[in-house]
């Protein structure tokens with residue numbers, strides 16, 4: 028009897044310790060996170076007014092209704108550590124403190140995110156997390172943070188898996204569910220290990236506000252939309268609900284043309300990318316809002332099947348991207364990456380694709396008839412019994428949903 032009780036107790040202890048074992052928070056980011064981040068437009072010029080006004084604009088413009096949720100302050104909100112080592116927000120720019128700001132964002136029905144870095148200093152030279160992981164996680168939990176972007180500057184010879192796992196464990200120990208966004212630029216193949224550590228991981232260096240260019244900054248390069256897109260090849264097998272490839276934040280509304288913005292946004296949705304707007308939501312024009320809040324295109328990104336799409340074919344600078352969706356539906360986006368218009372003709376009779384990753388088949392030949400919906404025109408455009416012909420302007424897309 029005594030023995031049985033002992034083993035029962037031991038069993039309970041073992042079970043409890045397994046259950047409590049540090050891990051990432053489960054059940055978060057089951058679809059790619061959507062929100063806004065200050066960096067692309069404002070860099071270090073952040074303040075509590077900006078964050079509050081952005082939260083207001085997120086609601087007022089309908090972006091919240093379209094699914095955007097997280098308001099994330101990127102670098103430069105922090106200035107020092109106090110005598111006990113706790114991180115201190117810039118008192119000039121954030122006089123009410125971070126907790127009050129998080130409360131404000133929450134009161135709008137939105138979620139609140141913040142930024143730090145695994146090294147000694149952030150990329151903007153501010154105090155970062157190394158050696159303070161558990162302490163910072165406590166502050167974040169106390170303030171009501173829902174999302175942490177964790178960068179990779181000034182990390183010397185730190186081991187990336189170790190550094191990010193330490194922060195994951197610290198967040199878990201602090202007890203508040205926080206989406207953990209890894210930002211080590213794809214340097215250490217995060218697609219192979221970050222699934223156990225965080226909910227999304229950057230796959231490349233920083234995006235640059237251009238459609239097709241590389242910006243050389245001397246010691247580092249930033250990449251245009253096409254360059255970032257091309258770097259995603261081979262990564263889709265590692266993404267899924269709760270763990271996404273992150274090709275960086277959106278540049279929609281920061282100066283690209285409408286066509287380019289539409290193409291950028293559509294391809295990010297085809298890649299099941301996190302949709303983190305990076306423009307000034309307070310003053311965006313109608314065109315920008317139309318792109319960012321196209322619910323039908325967003326639905327492709329947010330599809331609950333959670334399968335990242337893929338480039339199926341390339342011909343004469345026109346790429347055919349496919350993404351399997353729930354209920355046997357498919358998204359098909361034709362991307363014209365050239366600087367002149369292209370006439371495309373899709374003969375559905377010869378269209379047959381097997382995606383071995385998702386085990387889905389798109390077979391429009393013979394008896395399988397799908398209806399077609401143009402997701403930018405927002406109207407039905409026939410079905411797969413007839414070949415489909417269209418002209419795609421330079422640097423633009425044509426996105427169709429195939430449904431029964």
Ligand code: GLA
Nearest residue numbers: 066101102150151178210233
């Ligand atoms: C790195 C990140 C960017 C941004 C800046 C902030 O470059 O990749 O997304 O967070 O740091 O300094």
